[in-house]
Amino acid sequence: MEAICYCEKPTPRLGYIVDYLFTELLGVKVRVTSEVSEYKNFNGIRCCYSTKEIVAGEVRMKPHGLLYEQGVKEQLVASFLAGDLPAFFAAGPGYDLPFDVFSAAFYILSRYEEYLPFEPDQHGRYLAQISWAHRNGCLQYPILWEWAKLLGAAIQRKYPRWQPRPSGYTFAPTYDIDLPWAYRHRGLRGWGRLGLDVINRDWPQVQARWRVQFQGQEDPFFIFSPLRKLHAATGVRPCIFWLLADSTREDTNPSWKLAPYQKLIQEVSEWSELGIHPSYHSWVSADIIEQNKNRLEEIVGSAITHSRQHFLRLRLPDTYRALLAAGIRHDYSMGFAAAPGYRAGTAVPFRWYDLEREEVTELWIHPFAVMDVTLKQYQGLTAQEATTELDRLQSYCQKEEQPFCTLWHNSSFSALHGWEGWWEVYEGLFRKGE
Template sequence: MLLYTELVSPRLEYITNFIQSIIGESITITTDEELFIQSTQVKISYSSEAICTQAYHIQPQGLLFENSIEPIDILITSCREQICFFASQNDSHGFDVWSAIFYLITRYEEYLPHEKDSYGRYAHTNSLAYRYQFLHLPLVNIWLQDLQQRLWTAQNGQRSTVNGQRFAFTPTYDIDIAFAHQHQSIVKNIGGFFKDLMRGDFEKVIERANVYSSTAKDPFDTYEWLDDIHKKYQLQPIYFFLLAAKRGIYDKNIPPKKKGMQQLLQQHYSKYLVGIHPSWQSGDNDVLVLQEKQALERITHAACTKSRQHYIRLSLPETYRKLVAAGITDDYSMGYGSINGFRASVASSFFWFDLEKNKATSLLIHPFCWMDANSYFEQQFSADEALLELKDYYNIVKQVGGNCIIILHNSFLTEQPQWLPWRKMYEAFLSMI
């Protein structure tokens, strides 16, 4: 494909590279009008006026030719029965899909003044997707399927049956607390025992006693069960381990210096992809991400390049700059820790664009759409309701050929009475798909 533009900019180059990665077609940018007119390729005129009748014309809204970050009045409209914005009446497409995608995947709105949630994160209620009720849709992928079909039709006179995107399903696990009782400090175990006793939680007292005496497995030790599931359904999961050196109010995992934690990490590294789960504390201390990453590397004797923020504590651009500085190349934090859905309105990976520097980076972002903790704590779903929600996200991502990335926790998959329905729900979901 050949894209004509009157001006080449970093933003235009970035979003064109992203679009070609999704539709599976190479797009060359040119400012040479005569070359464009003479070309026999599929042609897109990204210009204020149509260049020639053979070209598919998209009229720029202007966002891609700016260098600053300014508030934008977004007018939500509809185009071919899909929600859209940056509408135009004078082109082939109906709206500036290039700029609209750029606005969503760069998280432009998160660089503007906004309200924080109770954890100090960008509140999902600020977002365009939540306010206009498309948070549940991978809208970018839907738009690009439509664009691909229209370009194909314009060139060949018929609809295409080819989907340029390839569907994938990736289960991921956040290991916030590797073991409930085993490998915990003596002080914590004794304190927990007496707290359970004082509360009259005799079931938990018996559970602790059985684990301490080695007559029962630690309830959070769901790793063999997960291994069996992965083999049965031929899954390739990714594990993210919290490795804070010191405990904190939100960081309660087994310290990485513990032998049991080290063995667990080595076992998983030998079978799966493993990444770092930067602690809550690392959000306030720049050096901790690198220290936690190095702790994982010392234990596994391998480079760590993947990460996901604990509690999805993500602040743009600071968090991503910190990860880049620490040598992280792939991040899986793009989603909300307060509601399920598509934070960037996309179900495909994309490189982070630093809006403040107006520059594309080498940090690859892998968005997730569903997390068990959101379903349970934030949306207050039952296991049955969560199953329906999870199936819906799986199906819509499959329809657009994206990557359905979900997050689960080992502590949600136990055989404890509270969590057994969630364990059964997950296995039921996998058997269905």
């Protein structure tokens, strides 16, 4: 069964969010029309986005007005409970939902609040704790899916034979490779670090560095062989992002010209999807992103269209426009560093809507649910506590048939660097996903 949505005035915003909620989340093909006759004669689900009733038995939604505006301005976001769920843009009585789900979903998905003035963290990032989702206790689950279920229930009340078709559960592990080696191929930085370890009397680090450099012991960050075996055994193909930046205080990767580094990337590309991890300083520079991307393309001999920002530095609309200008078509930066959950309110990939230009772009956004560093460093969880939190996030996605995307680092398995027991934590995600 297909669907049609009537409105007096179709807009790019309305078409964008109606398509996402109906097609991407509920699995029903939809179109928007302002033609009353077309709407009345449609044989399928009819949704009226208007204060006027058009036909009996339709799903009625009251427009808030956001989807008929242009540009960005402060919005009155008065939160309330729609059943057990937080919501805003109340509709009042006489409609099938107590709020304008299209406008509310658009506000969250477009990251409207991130275009408004805010106080950034030390890296210029939008903070999780100032987001609407965090302040209303729904950051840790995809609120758009929960709202879509309310919409689906309203549809089923009018069209009992219709059934929603969720995206389906998939486990999508991703990795950021900032430092492939803890001790090898570190150049002057490595020797400087050794000097600091000696000054600080950090003898375990000094001894480990010596064993790796001079006695042939495996480098603690070089975890690629076990990862390859894990992915081969489970049949899960990861996406891996490589840092190929010029050397800065924040970009400490080996030189992209280093032969062992190039060889590693080529070998790992055989069992993973490739993406660029643009420099810390690239977030508003298409030139830097393109330079980093070109380096990876030269190493592997193929086009690169996937990316994730180093330090998750993301500023709207500048970063996404820079990515598009550099030829990137898939970005994986949509998540918070300081808290697990769903920055854009969804686990399902979506196309970026440029609010200032009022257009749907060619850039696909792939949200992630959780990052390893968030659990251990920002939240201070032990390995056992992290297992509990990951199980909660993953179980929700399995139960609700939603994608589950994680962000991990190769360095986050080294017991010598404080990550004892985290390999078992991570491996458990694959066992649970079987």
